[in-house]
Amino acid sequence: xxxxxxxxxxxxxxxxxxxxxxxxxxxxxxxxxxxxxxxxxxxxxxxxxxxxxxxxxxxxxxxxxxxxxxxxxxxxxxxxxxxxxxxxxxxxxxxxxxxxxxxxxxxxxxxxxxxxxxxxxxxxxxxxxxxxxxxxxxxxxxxxxxxxxxxxxxxxxxxxxxxxxxxxxxxxxxxxxxxxxxxxxxxxxxxxxxxxxxxxxxxxxxxxxxxxxxxxxxxxxxxxxxxxxxxxxxxxxxxxxxxxxxxxxxxxxxxxxxxxxxxxxxxxxxxxxxxxxxxxxxxxxxxxxxxxxxxxxxxxxxxxxxxxxxxxxxxxxxxxxxxxxxxxxxxxxxxxxxxxxxxxxxxxxxxxxxxxxxxxxxxxxxxxxxxxxxxxxxxxxxxxxxxxxxxxxxxxxxxxxxxxxxxxxxxxxxxxxxxxxxxxxxxxxxxxxxxx
Ligand SMILES: Nc1ncnc2c1ncn2[C@@H]1O[C@H](COP(=O)(O)OP(=O)(O)OP(=O)(O)O)[C@@H](O)[C@H]1O
Ligand SMILES: [Mg+2]
Numbered sequence: 001x002x003x004x005x006x007x008x009x010x011x012x013x014x015x016x017x018x019x020x021x022x023x024x025x026x027x028x029x030x031x032x033x034x035x036x037x038x039x040x041x042x043x044x045x046x047x048x049x050x051x052x053x054x055x056x057x058x059x060x061x062x063x064x065x066x067x068x069x070x071x072x073x074x075x076x077x078x079x080x081x082x083x084x085x086x087x088x089x090x091x092x093x094x095x096x097x098x099x100x101x102x103x104x105x106x107x108x109x110x111x112x113x114x115x116x117x118x119x120x121x122x123x124x125x126x127x128x129x130x131x132x133x134x135x136x137x138x139x140x141x142x143x144x145x146x147x148x149x150x151x152x153x154x155x156x157x158x159x160x161x162x163x164x165x166x167x168x169x170x171x172x173x174x175x176x177x178x179x180x181x182x183x184x185x186x187x188x189x190x191x192x193x194x195x196x197x198x199x200x201x202x203x204x205x206x207x208x209x210x211x212x213x214x215x216x217x218x219x220x221x222x223x224x225x226x227x228x229x230x231x232x233x234x235x236x237x238x239x240x241x242x243x244x245x246x247x248x249x250x251x252x253x254x255x256x257x258x259x260x261x262x263x264x265x266x267x268x269x270x271x272x273x274x275x276x277x278x279x280x281x282x283x284x285x286x287x288x289x290x291x292x293x294x295x296x297x298x299x300x301x302x303x304x305x306x307x308x309x310x311x312x313x314x315x316x317x318x319x320x321x322x323x324x325x326x327x328x329x330x331x332x333x334x335x336x337x338x339x340x341x342x343x344x345x346x347x348x349x350x351x352x353x354x355x356x357x358x359x360x361x362x363x364x365x366x367x368x369x370x371x372x373x374x375x376x377x378x379x380x381x382x383x384x385x386x387x388x389x390x391x392x393x394x395x396x397x398x399x400x401x402x403x404x405x406x407x408x409x410x411x412x413x414x415x416x417x418x419x420x421x422x423x424x425x426x427x428x429x430x431x432x433x434x435x436x
Contacts (some may be wrong), residue, residue, distance in 0.1 A: 261326030
């Protein structure tokens with residue numbers, strides 16, 4: 001099946017919008033690659049360049065190792081499925097699926113054989129005689145898939161094919177699609193902004209932000225060792241807790257990570273301590289996912305943080321407690337503002353942050369000034385980067401058993417798995433020990 005290679009691919013639209021910025025990405029034979037990122041980050045533009053519907057401004061698109069920049073879309077052996085898939089309303093389901101075969105001159109006998117095979121694989125064998133308006137949304141999406149599969153392409157390009165469906169159907173279809181595509185062995189690029197979809201379906205995930213590729217890896221790699229603060233914040237639910245920390249090295253003993261009112265201590269013999277020690281006297285970002293935090297008895301020893309529950313969220317199978325631990329959170333603005341548009345949302349959250357600081361007196365560092373005005377903080381870009389990140393009092397997300405016997409205002413001690421912490425530098429890049 002078709003392999004894809006993007007080499008230094010950039011797309012600048014005539015109005016100057018840089019939709020894709022120097023991307024390098026390989027899709028291997030039979031691989032299920034998911035392109036993940038928020039709205040407007042350039043996912044569809046990448047897909048359209050692979051399909052030949054859009055020309056790269058610079059760089060090369062290779063299909064099976066051959067330069068394909070000038071290859072017309074119809075000669076690329078590609079099938080696309082879009083979010084707003086259009087079926088022919090006047091044709092039956094069977095005729096819709098058969099349509100690409102009719103165009104390429106496959107004789108009727110073989111045509112109906114292939115349609116029957118594909119339809120039964122997709123579980124729509126019993127509705128072949130119906131018209132599209134007599135189908136459910138999920139069935140219509142299966143027909144669109146069928147029409148793409150029936151041509152036996154070398155490469156599938158799918159652009160948010162499930163985003164018009166309700167969540168139950170999405171979960172069902174995402175398992176079906178990834179199963180079916182793997183069975184067929186067809187290389188696939190699947191676009192979504194849904195991180196759960198990406199992590200469950202992909203062989204590898206490529207995460208984009210503002211046209212730039214942030215990280216590529218298996219779901220385990222990108223979730224377990226995110227390359228940047230952005231990837232860390234994007235993947236996982238609840239979001240990773242990202243806290244500002246000052247680093248103080250106590251040679252041969254430990255590294256103190258001062259989180260504001262409390263500290264954590266990274267043992268000197270920890271494999272990451274040398275890398276973190278380079279930031280002595282500086283601020284970094286410490287990431288901890290909810291699964292690294294366990295409620296413990298108030299007087300428990302070890303790596304324990306004391307907090308107070310600000311509020312609880314009940315999810316049925318679990319409850320989440322959000323704790324005030326006297327720390328400052330780093331918020332990736334584009335993600336927080338995703339619902340109301342990046343700038344509007346970010347602005348509102350920033351204002352909210354300032355109001356919270358006034359109310360709680362938190363978010364003020366030892367020097368006593370508002371964080372934005374801290375002298376010398378300009379070189380810490382993550383911590384002083386309006387429009388991409390901002391700071392606010394941390395509300396540490398912790399998993400509890402469903403409907404716990406605690407409520408807002410209760411104190412809660414949590415044990416921290418030090419080996420599960422993530423460290424990011426001032427630019428938002430992972431502080432790593434040099435291997436992955
Ligand atoms: N024809 C065009 N002319 C100018 N700008 C464009 C054009 N098409 C897309 N863009 C811009 O390029 C950027 C990337 O768009 P693209 O459609 O690739 O994003 P996306 O990641 O697919 O977003 P979504 O999840 O909302 O579909 C956006 O800022 C978009 O406004
Ligand atoms: Mg898109």
